[in-house]
Amino acid sequence: MNSETKNRIRRFSPVQRFFHLLLMLSFLTQGATGLARMYIETPWGKWLSWIFGGYESALTVHIWVGIFMICGFVIHFLYVIFKIDWRNFPGSLFGPDSLLLQPRDIKEFFQHVGWFLGIAKAPRFDRWGYWEKFDYWAVFWGMVIMGCTGLILAYPMDSTRFMPGWGLNVAFWVHRIEAILAMAHVFLIHFFIAHLRRHNFPMDRAMFEGSVDLTATRHEKPAWVARLEQDGKLEDSLVNESKIGRRVLFYLVGYAAMAIGVFLLAGGIINSPYITW
Amino acid sequence: MMKIMCEKMTILQAAAVLAVLLFLPGMVPAQEEMASAIRRYKDREASSGYYEEYEVMPRSRRIPVGVRGVGREVFPHSPSAAKVRIRTRLSDSHAGIKFYWNWRCEDCHVREAKDIHTVRANLTCRQCHGNEPIASIDHYRSPMNPIRRHAYVCAKCHEGASASFSTYVVHAPNPAMLSTKSSFPVLFYVFWVMVAIAVGTFVVFLPHTVMWGIRELFQKGEKR
Numbered sequence: 050m051n052s053e054t055k056n057r058i059r060r061f062s063p064v065q066r067f068f069h070l071l072l073m074l075s076f077l078t079q080g081a082t083g084l085a086r087m088y089i090e091t092p093w094g095k096w097l098s099w100i101f102g103g104y105e106s107a108l109t110v111h112i113w114v115g116i117f118m119i120c121g122f123v124i125h126f127l128y129v130i131f132k133i134d135w136r137n138f139p140g141s142l143f144g145p146d147s148l149l150l151q152p153r154d155i156k157e158f159f160q161h162v163g164w165f166l167g168i169a170k171a172p173r174f175d176r177w178g179y180w181e182k183f184d185y186w187a188v189f190w191g192m193v194i195m196g197c198t199g200l201i202l203a204y205p206m207d208s209t210r211f212m213p214g215w216g217l218n219v220a221f222w223v224h225r226i227e228a229i230l231a232m233a234h235v236f237l238i239h240f241f242i243a244h245l246r247r248h249n250f251p252m253d254r255a256m257f258e259g260s261v262d263l264t265a266t267r268h269e270k271p272a273w274v275a276r277l278e279q280d281g282k283l284e285d286s287l288v289n290e291s292k293i294g295r296r297v298l299f300y301l302v303g304y305a306a307m308a309i310g311v312f313l314l315a316g317g318i319i320n321s322p323y324i325t326w
Numbered sequence: 327m328m329k330i331m332c333e334k335m336t337i338l339q340a341a342a343v344l345a346v347l348l349f350l351p352g353m354v355p356a357q358e359e360m361a362s363a364i365r366r367y368k369d370r371e372a373s374s375g376y377y378e379e380y381e382v383m384p385r386s387r388r389i390p391v392g393v394r395g396v397g398r399e400v401f402p403h404s405p406s407a408a409k410v411r412i413r414t415r416l417s418d419s420h421a422g423i424k425f426y427w428n429w430r431c432e433d434c435h436v437r438e439a440k441d442i443h444t445v446r447a448n449l450t451c452r453q454c455h456g457n458e459p460i461a462s463i464d465h466y467r468s469p470m471n472p473i474r475r476h477a478y479v480c481a482k483c484h485e486g487a488s489a490s491f492s493t494y495v496v497h498a499p500n501p502a503m504l505s506t507k508s509s510f511p512v513l514f515y516v517f518w519v520m521v522a523i524a525v526g527t528f529v530v531f532l533p534h535t536v537m538w539g540i541r542e543l544f545q546k547g548e549k550r
Contacts, residue, residue, distance in 0.1 A: 165537035206486050214494035226520040238531050247542040325445045
């Protein structure tokens with residue numbers, strides 16, 4: 050195939066996209082079932098719980114999807130361990146392809162803010178921007194916090210064999226605040242940065258298609274493209290744009306997820322004065 | 327003649343005993359078991375230890391709240407009793423409250439009437455606290471007493487509830503309130519740490535995201 054038609058750089062493997070798809074679907078389900086329980090005093094919450102078969106059924110779905118997410122997280126953790134470049138360990142952890150937060154990310158954050166204000170040049174981002182690393186680790190530790198508190202709350206008889214019952218009160222609030230933080234961050238900040246800002250509008254298809262536009266990436270991640278060119282890996286990294294039918298599917302799935310997220314966020318904010326906190 | 331009379335009397339007596347036995351509730355092992363605390367202790371608790379968590383009677387039956395000039399065994403059912411503020415160890419926690427029968431629980435217990443158990447599980451107060459007279463939660467015969475709460479109250483819905491489980495605070499204080507710092511410090515501090523993390527995230531990333539969006543929107547030339 051002619052390389053001139055290949056105008057996109059491969060960014061995510063099929064396994065990574067599959068992880069994201071599962072995370073997206075399970076996160077939305079957890080958000081909807083969790084809010085259905087939390088807002089059961091309101092007509093909006095009752096309607097949400099009705100979709101899942103009622104107040105009790107919403108909890109059953111919430112617990113089982115939560116267990117599914119924990120299993121997915123464990124598999125992802127093993128996948129990460131497997132993907133580490135052990136031959137160059139520990140140096141590989143601090144390389145440009147690593148998602149580990151580094152001092153360079155803090156510098157780039159402030160330089161980026163300076164660029165927003167027109168007082169600094171735009172930073173030359175490599176493969177992962179600081180906001181992408183933040184998103185990844187926010188989900189990573191969020192999964193640990195939500196998974197642990199979720200299991201404690203889902204199985205209180207077993208968990209109170211190892212901790213006092215008042216720990217359930219504490220776990221409940223940790224679970225609730227972390228859930229609100231996660232949903233608000235994903236539905237407001239992640240959606241906007243990934244899809245709605247001018248650079249990515251109307252949608253960043255990277256997590257569905259697995260690749261990003263070469264021209265756009267030259268502008269946003271110039272250090273990454275330059276590094277690939279310098280290492281002679283750019284040609285191998287280029288792929289074709291997916292067919293129109295698949296792109297339409299990506300847009301439908303992506304915008305459906307965004308619509309559900311915004312609906313949950315808006316409903317949660319509007320109905321928040323009418324529930325018992 | 328006398329012999330016939332005696333036989334009739336015996337038959338009548340037997341019928342009377344039979345009738346009485348028919349209408350009285352039957353003897354059940356539980357009654358026998360509860361008849362002697364010493365036997366129960368020897369048979370059950372000393373051998374298995376199973377009941378010791380919640381079947382222990384206190385050493386003294388003295389009511390901890392003493393009122394000068396009034397006998398200790400019976401708490402004064404008088405208007406002055408309403409002034410007693412410590413009501414956690416009374417056999418009737420509402421003793422002495424004027425016009426008690428005209429009040430509803432939530433008239434006084436406003437916050438307690440709105441928590442997850444009442445609002446979401448639709449439990450009524452008496453489903454846990456029992457019927458009138460409602461004993462104080464720490465009264466030694468109250469089902470709500472912590473030594474037996476898990477078995478007498480929590481286990482009604484949460485099958486297998488343990489004493490540890492029953493320390494869950496049903497009427498938990500508002501974690502944001504300063505008063506919670508003394509009543510439930512762990513909840514207070516954990517709540518505010520979590521809120522600080524959440525607020526900190528948005529204080530940084532909301533303006534960051536808005537500024538980013540505006541910067542890209544009004545940038546000339548290539549998308550950036």
